[in-house]
Amino acid sequence: MKTIKATNSEKQTLQNSVIQPRLILQAIAFTLILSFSADYLSPNNKGMINQSTQANSQLSAAIGHIVLQHASQHTRVPSSKLDLVDVQPHTWSDNCLGLAEEKASCKPMPVSGWQVAVANGQRRWIYRTDASGSVVKLERSNLEPNN
Structure with a gap:
């Protein structure tokens, strides 16, 4: 059995392919949090004020x-x-x-x-x-x- 060692460029590509989806997921999560926060903080006085x-x-x-x-x-x-x-x-x-x-x-x-x-x-x-x-x-x- 032969051990295959990854070169530096292959390691960098592998790391980039893991980091990029994480950043996308974090951006989506942050956007959803902001969206829900904006809805939650908006006034809702229906029925009390015209x-x-x-x-x-x-x-x-x-x-x-x-x-x-x-x-x-x-x-x-x-x-x-x-x-x-x-x-x-x-x-x-x-x-x-x-x-x-x-x-x-x-x-x-x-x-x-x-x-x-x-x-x-x-x-x-x-x-x-x-x-x-x-x-x-x-x-x-x-x-x-x-x-």
Whole structure:
């Protein structure tokens, strides 16, 4: 039996033929991971916000629900009859969300949050929230009929 020794060029060719498929598989795996990550990170607020608003915001379903509950209590309209019709991210100038009340001490500081319009088909109300939804306030000066 004769032992066959590979030359340097044959070894190099063998190594290249093994490395090349690995690189291709790694590139495909990386592309799939990026694709799934992009789908996972995209906002999905269907049912809570109308289609035109959905592209402009990433309001969580939990905060949307909190705002609808506040609106329902204020208007005495069931939350199922209310819709979030416009949502805009906003940074308020103080911890009162820019809606200082008498006897309230507002601390000047930037507060990230949302400006959310709620409507029932006849009327429209504008609410302000902080980023977590723990503070929700109605803009009383913006009570308006729905156009």
